Amino acid sequence: MNVIGMETSRLTDRAKAVDRRPMTFLESLYLWSIVKGMATTLKHLFRKKATIEYPEEKRPFAPVFRGLHVLNRDAEGRENCTACGLCAVACPAEAITMEAAERLPSEAHLYREEKYAAKYEINMLRCIFCGLCEEACPKDAIYLSQTFAPANYGRKGFIYKKEELLIPHPIHQQEEYEKALGDRKPAAKS
Amino acid sequence: MSLYMHMLAIDIWFILEKVVLIASIIGLSFFVAMYTTFAERKVAAWLQDRRGPNRAGPFGIFQPLADGGKLFFKEEIIPMTSNRFLFILGPALAMITALITSTVIPWGASYVDGTTQIALQVADVDMGILIVFGIVSVGVYGIMIGGWSSNNKFSLLAAIRGASQMVSYELPMGLSLIAVLLMTGSLKMSEIVSHQIQHGWHILYQPLGFIIFFVCALAECNRTPFDLPEAETELNFGYHQEYSSMKLGFYLFAEYINMFISSAVMATLFFGGYDIPFVDESAWGLSPLLFSLMSFSVLMAKVLFFLFVFIWIRWTIPRFRYDQLMNLGWEKLIPLSLVNMLITAALTLWLNK
Numbered sequence: 001m002n003v004i005g006m007e008t009s010r011l012t013d014r015a016k017a018v019d020r021r022p023m024t025f026l027e028s029l030y031l032w033s034i035v036k037g038m039a040t041t042l043k044h045l046f047r048k049k050a051t052i053e054y055p056e057e058k059r060p061f062a063p064v065f066r067g068l069h070v071l072n073r074d075a076e077g078r079e080n081c082t083a084c085g086l087c088a089v090a091c092p093a094e095a096i097t098m099e100a101a102e103r104l105p106s107e108a109h110l111y112r113e114e115k116y117a118a119k120y121e122i123n124m125l126r127c128i129f130c131g132l133c134e135e136a137c138p139k140d141a142i143y144l145s146q147t148f149a150p151a152n153y154g155r156k157g158f159i160y161k162k163e164e165l166l167i168p169h170p171i172h173q174q175e176e177y178e179k180a181l182g183d184r185k186p187a188a189k190s
Numbered sequence: 191m192s193l194y195m196h197m198l199a200i201d202i203w204f205i206l207e208k209v210v211l212i213a214s215i216i217g218l219s220f221f222v223a224m225y226t227t228f229a230e231r232k233v234a235a236w237l238q239d240r241r242g243p244n245r246a247g248p249f250g251i252f253q254p255l256a257d258g259g260k261l262f263f264k265e266e267i268i269p270m271t272s273n274r275f276l277f278i279l280g281p282a283l284a285m286i287t288a289l290i291t292s293t294v295i296p297w298g299a300s301y302v303d304g305t306t307q308i309a310l311q312v313a314d315v316d317m318g319i320l321i322v323f324g325i326v327s328v329g330v331y332g333i334m335i336g337g338w339s340s341n342n343k344f345s346l347l348a349a350i351r352g353a354s355q356m357v358s359y360e361l362p363m364g365l366s367l368i369a370v371l372l373m374t375g376s377l378k379m380s381e382i383v384s385h386q387i388q389h390g391w392h393i394l395y396q397p398l399g400f401i402i403f404f405v406c407a408l409a410e411c412n413r414t415p416f417d418l419p420e421a422e423t424e425l426n427f428g429y430h431q432e433y434s435s436m437k438l439g440f441y442l443f444a445e446y447i448n449m450f451i452s453s454a455v456m457a458t459l460f461f462g463g464y465d466i467p468f469v470d471e472s473a474w475g476l477s478p479l480l481f482s483l484m485s486f487s488v489l490m491a492k493v494l495f496f497l498f499v500f501i502w503i504r505w506t507i508p509r510f511r512y513d514q515l516m517n518l519g520w521e522k523l524i525p526l527s528l529v530n531m532l533i534t535a536a537l538t539l540w541l542n543k
Contacts (some may be wrong), residue, residue, distance in 0.1 A: 031401070034507060041237045041506045050239045 066131045066144040069122055070180060071165045074112055077172065080141035083117035090136035095126035112139075120162040124149040145180070211312055215292050223446035224254040226497055233501045261439035269432050273339040280336025281433065281440035287329040288447040291322050295454050296380050298464050298486030303478045310482060311380065318379040319371070322455055323364060326410060330356045332444065333412075333419060337429035348428035351512065352419030355409055358519040359416075363406035365527035366399040369534040370459055383463035391462040396534070400460045402527045407452040409519070412445060414504040418512060453496035457489060464489040 026032050052059065061067075072080045083100035101118035103111045110116075134143045152158055168176035228243070231253070235242030244250040268277055298310040315321065330353050337349020370392055371377060374385045386392055393400050409416040420428030430441045457463060464485035465471075476484065510518070 034503075038502060038506050041502065044239055045233075045236045047239055049236075049241050051241050053241075053244075 078112040086136045087133035090132040124158040264435040266435040271341040276339035284332030284444040288444040301482040340432035359406045359409035362523035362527040366402040386462040393460045415507040453493040457492035
């Protein structure tokens with residue numbers, strides 16, 4: 001195919017013509033270019049550092065950041081989740097599985113409604129942290145917090161069980177509960 | 191018999207003085223080399239807008255100890271197909287040659303107190319600077335033996351590269367040195383320094399000679415842009431690919447000691463050694479100890495500056511290609527240094543007529 005003479009439309013106006021003139025004497029000495037390069041690196045010596053002291057100093061997350069999931073409780077410490085399965089249906093990555101169970105009369109202080117999730121698992125390797133589960137939930141039972149899923153030694157460790165997802169009890173473990181809530185406190189639901 | 195006893199009595203103090211001097215210079219070389227590795231990592235980080243190691247101790251100043259400890263506790267592997275004796279001899283030779291060169295460098299003004307006179311120089315021999323060159327040439331064997339005895343293609347290639355590079359760059363280095371020696375008229379390091387104290391630093395008269403010498407020093411130390419013998423991307427790791435543990439540490443350490451010594455040689459030959467420019471510090475009437483210490487720290491300041499420039503260059507300039515390296519050495523630097531030498535010789539003759 002004859003490429004020469006073919007008209008191509010430019011994608012940007014930033015293209016620069018390549019300078020193919022033979023080197024001048026000063027350029028052929030290299031020394032001047034080396035001095036210029038060293039001046040450039042010296043300037044960087046006094047620049048502001050791009051890195052931060054990580055464990056002591058952390059970069060703030062964006063307010064819309066979607067991290068690890070949290071299963072919510074109400075003010076009395078009862079689990080909100082009714083195992084309706086809407087989150088699992090909404091999930092585009094099919095990361096959520098659950099098993100429903102009926103609440104016994106003696107368990108009224110544990111679960112808010114008659115049906116609850118006996119098993120609730122999220123596979124963090126499948127999850128794409130889109131937040132659709134949070135949007136789908138009619139009971140405000142799941143929301144995405146502002147933490148990462150930490151590293152793990154095996155794939156099994158990334159399948160989070162209900163115990164790992166549940167928020168601490170607001171009355172018995174008040175301190176941990178406040179910490180887990182963070183600044184993404186969901187609107188209190190009556 | 192009494193004559194012998196007399197000589198022996200003098201010799202003991204003389205030997206003691208030299209032993210203390212040698213021990214302190216070797217200690218100094220190790221200490222400076224240790225912290226040059228740290229400075230290298232720090233400066234590299236700063237030039238790349240990073241922070242560098244800062245976890246070991248305040249500001250990370252114990253980092254070299256951690257690095258050294260790591261190397262000590264690594265498994266020591268000697269390849270089965272290697273020549274065991276030469277394999278161990280290689281790093282030892284690299285280390286020994288790196289350390290021996292420090293003998294003839296005057297580290298400061300002599301300590302003169304009444305009749306006692308202690309030179310801050312292990313040996314002020316007549317052939318002075320030639321010893322440095324002789325031993326630097328032996329340094330090639332450290333690389334050559336290490337690379338060859340590893341019985342590995344990459345190591346051998348790197349060793350050949352390194353040997354040819356070091357042999358090639360010794361020529362312009364020596365030729366640019368001759369111009370300096372023509373001006374001084376002596377090979378003695380102490381006289382080269384005292385000549386500069388009287389007549390001004392050699393860098394003023396020999397700028398071209400200094401640039402040639404500096405480029406060659408980079409090549410002799412296997413520093414970027416001439417680090418072809420240990421080009422990671424081309425030769426895996428170069429001549430020390432098969433080495434592990436402290437034997438590898440010796441090679442790496444020898445490189446930093448070489449940097450330190452060549453900085454000291456450059457400061458002595460071209461930047462007046464332990465001289466402070468524009469002032470006559472010997473007229474200040476300082477106490478002899480203070481005067482010696484001051485002159486030593488002046489030399490060290492110059493050496494540290496050169497070490498910084500070495501590191502600075504490493505993190506600025508990319509590696510030369512092998513043919514470019516040889517072209518630069520044989521077709522540019524040798525003719526240039528010859529011209530420099532001839533002009534210096536002609537001018538010296540003309541001015542001393």
